[in-house]
Amino acid sequence: MTQFTVFGNPIAHSVSPKIHQLFAEQFGLALTYSRSLSSSATFAAAVAKFFRHGGAGANVTVPFKESAAALVTHLTPRAERAASVNTLIPLGLGQLAGDTTDGLGLCRDLQRLTQQKTPAPRVLVIGGGGAARSVIEPLQELGCEVVISNRSRDRVQPLTTVFEGLEILDFAELERPPTDVFKDSQWLVINATSASLKGAELPIHPHWFANANLVYDMMYAAQTTPFLQQARKGGAVQVADGLGMLVEQAALSFALWHDGLQPSTEPVLDALRKGLR
Structure with missing residues (x-):
């Protein structure tokens, strides 16, 4: 039986x-998919051991996506x-x-939620880690103008040389109402930080939420994430967590491991x- 892990x-x-068990059932495949708790000190050795013992594929989540790219x-x-691998x-x-x-998983979910090929003319991505960087190019390919904001501008400044047209917004600007360039266009806000995992809010003025067409948190939970709670308090019209993104990116990984087989994501x-509820 083929073995996979995250x-x-x-x-x-x-x-x-x-998710992967449900995908496998669609094609009558037998597989095992486990969870592998790692640390920064043991990650590389754990990956090597898994594949040395016959692992057929693996996913990588926080906080190892950048480490995986180097590995x-x-x-x-x-x-x-x-500079990110999942x-x-x-x-x-x-x-x-x-x-x-x-x-690509995020874009598919945004298209599902907005029913538009281009989810919004402008997208504000908050964060500077591997999750944030991995969504810039796919969003741009859909025709979105992407603006990124991170506590450390130095962390994201080099990205402007990698992704043509990428704009950077100083993190301090989020504490003030959005400028006219955002007020005068349709846009959405994406949280690509791990703040929701820590139960923390971000220092964002409520108008960033109230004026956005959609507020999206890459994290997901049984209850509304702290970021989306903050967005609703700020007057967000539509909010969504990252469960749809998780399923869509998993479907793409599944296809990479199984000769292009494309599972149906909606039933999953x-x-x-329903299970989270």
Whole structure:
């Protein structure tokens, strides 16, 4: 039986095993998918051990996506530009390919939620880690103007040389109402930080939420995430968590591991949502 896993910390909450079991059932496949709790000190060794013992593929979640990009022997072009990997694919002879399906997964979910090929003319991404970087290119390819904001501007400034047209908004600007450039266009706000995992709010003026068409948190939970609670208090019209993104990126990883098989995501998302409730 083929073996898959997801590396992360924390990891106990992950529903990835359930997602991939439901995908496998659609094609009559038998697989096992486990959770692998790791630390920064043990991550590389844990990945090597998993594939040395016959692992057929693995996902990577917080906080190891950037570490995974540095670990693999081969990077896809999009993973190289994002410097982020969420999917590991064994190539044999100890070699690993690293890809990122996060951005495409997010875009598919945004298209589902907005019923538009281009979810919004402008998108504000909050964060500077691998999750944030992985969504820039796919959003731009859909025709979105992407603006990124992070507590450390130095962390995201180099991205302007990687992603043409990317704009940077000083994090302090989020504490004030949005400027006219945002007021005069349709846009959405995406939280790509881990603040919701920590139960923390972000210092954002309520008007950023009230004026947005959609407020999206890449994190998900049984209850509304702290970021989305904050958005609703600020007057957000529509909010969504990252469960749909998780299912969509998992479907893309599944296809990479199974010769292009494309599972149906809607029934899996429905089942997970009911399970969380």
